[in-house]
Amino acid sequence: MLEKIRQTVENKKVLVLGLGREGRSSLRMIRKAGGYKELAVADQNPVEVKESGEEKIPVISGTHYMDKELLDSYDIVFKTPGIVLPEKIENYKCQFVSQTGLFISKFRSQIVGITGTKGKSTTSTLLYHVLKENGEDVVLAGNIGIPVFDIAEDITVGEVIVLELSCHQLEYITVSPHIAVLLNLYEEHLDHYGTMAAYVRAKQNIYAWQEKEDLLFCNMEFLPGHEVEGAGPESAGVPCKGEVISAVLIPEGENPSGRGDIEVAGNAVRYRGSGLRIPEQGISLIGQHNYFDIAMVYGICKEFSLTDEQFLKGLRSYQTLPHRLQYLGIKDGIRFYDDSISTIGETTIQALESIKNAGSILIGGMDRGVDYDQLEEYLAGSSVKHIILMEATGKRIYSEIEERYPTLFGSGKLCLVDHLKDAVELAGKLGEEGSACILSPAAASYGIFKNFEERGEVFKKYVFG
Known part of the structure; x- marks a missing residue:
């Protein structure tokens, strides 16, 4: 190096x-x-x-x-x-x-690069953990908090490098990893990029420079050559020279029918003739969005010739990362979950889909102009009993619901407070025994907390003292 x-x-x-x-x-x-x-x-x-x-x-x-x-x-x-x-x-x-560009150009053939608006940390750490548990010589670095230059001098020939990659790390590179993973693309970081098209283009560098012998594991909704919703026709103009392995999450009640190379239907995963049932007990990852990430890792592990038994061994011993729909414990009969990593509406929807009997959801943070139409529509039909809104985005969502969803607005479900401390106190008063309270802000923490980690830690402190 x-x-x-x-x-x-x-x-x-x-x-x-x-x-x-x-x-x-x-x-x-x-x-x-x-x-x-x-x-x-x-x-x-x-x-x-x-x-x-x-x-x-x-x-x-x-x-x-x-x-x-x-x-x-x-x-x-x-x-x-x-x-x-x-x-x-x-x-x-x-x-x-950049570090990223020079590092990938040096070790390209050894790298599994993973990106996506959400899920990249879980997918990266799960892949690293499963490979490590089964004796693979593997290292983890990148956006996970470990600068690649910090590990560069210790890389050995044949060592697998699992590299979590953010849009900022990908933005200007002109080289792609041998194995690339694109999990999803949602509206995010528009304060940096200005347009969804520019943000998507940065992410597409994960595969834009691949060669014929390379592999791309890609969510079917965001395949090369297909227009990304909200990003315009130019988002369809970035081809992939490598082999594309498509992955699809099958809606409940529908037949897989060979739609993708990787298919996830409930807790069943299929990959190129191999099939696996994700255990519904004894693992820390819950919810369909996590099952999709598990399926991606399963497919990659098959490329490394791991057996189903080896994969399941690693999956069962993996522990969820903090602040990612993390179960914190019970207080006054209420189950508390920390999903502080959530900065967009889609992840808040995923949290509500994953946690049963949600009594209250805590939403709000810094307003970066993210579109909340989908989240608001979901909340209008959701069974969650209390929607506690806070900070700048909470105020915006409150006023938009008042304008667009008068039935929800008049239902008594909406509560507007100033800050996280107020939201936690209100959730404690409104919560019923056996229900769940979820912090899933759908907004950035900047200007209020140092980062999402601090927000999650403060939430835990407010709950348990």
């Missing part, structure tokens, strides 16, 4: 843009690789860079840290994912590179 980095920066003026965890990881590896002409750091906030020997790294901070003139004064810019460039990338003279 060091050789790859050195080839990239050799005799070049190099800037590390953004000095969070990944930026510091990039800086460390660039310095270790050496060969650059100049090296500097740019970040919105004042940051401290440790000196190494006699080398002093200049730090550029403040409101002008991303000025085009500044960036174009460097040959190579290592951009941290999530940083929004002021202009289109083609308007810059400098070359933007």
Whole structure:
């Protein structure tokens, strides 16, 4: 990996843009690789860079840290994912590179890359766990919180690399992993991308650069060559050269009829002649959306020649990640679930579909302009007894329901509060013994909490003290 980095920066003026965890990881590896002409750091906030020997790294901070003139004064810019460039990338003279792009180009043949609006962390960690449990030499990295440069020097020949990939990590890459997984595509991150089309195009880089010998495991609703709802005709224009393995979730009561290479009907999974019943007891993943992710992992594991018994062994010992429809416990006879990871309406619907006898659902957070039509329509027909709305998106959903669904609005189900603490207190007062309370906000946490993890931890503290 060091050789790859050195080839990239050799005799070049190099800037590390953004000095969070990944930026510091990039800086460390660039310095270790050496060969650059100049090296500097740019970040919105004042940051401290440790000196190494006699080398002093200049730090550029403040409101002008991303000025085009500044960036174009460097040959190579290592951009941290999530940083929004002021202009289109083609308007810059400098070359933007990323950890993700360089890492995939180096280890492409060993990588299973997994992306999707929702479910990528569960799918990535489940695949890693099942392979690890069955003796496979495997490592997990990427958007899961482990910068790829942090593991790059320890990768061995033949080791499987499970790589969770966000849209930001995929946005500008020009290389795709040998095995790619696209779980789903929903409206998300429009504050960054502006349009659904731009967001979808970033995600499609998971397979856009694959070769003929590669594999793409893809949700049938989002296959290459098919227009993605809300993204326009251009979303159908990204082909895949690799072999496409389609996956479909069969609606209840319908016959699979060979629609996809992977089919999920209830708890039954079929993949190319192999069949499996997902245990309904003794596993931590519940709900049809999780069954779909399990089926994807099952298909991949079959490509690694695991038997059904080996797969089930790993599935049974896997523990759900925190804040992803996580069962917290019982208080005053009410079951509490933390689904703080939920930032879109579709995941809130999935939570209500998965948890039986839901007494209250807690919805709301930062308003990024996400469309809640589908969620509101679902709530209008839902059996959930109390819909507790909070923060900016809660207020918007409340007013939209008042306008569009007068029957629901007048039913007494809707409750509008200010913050999460108020929502938890109200849920405790309204809850009945044996019912469930679910935090599934369908909105981002930014501006209210540091991240969704903190929101989930605060929710747990409010419930249990």
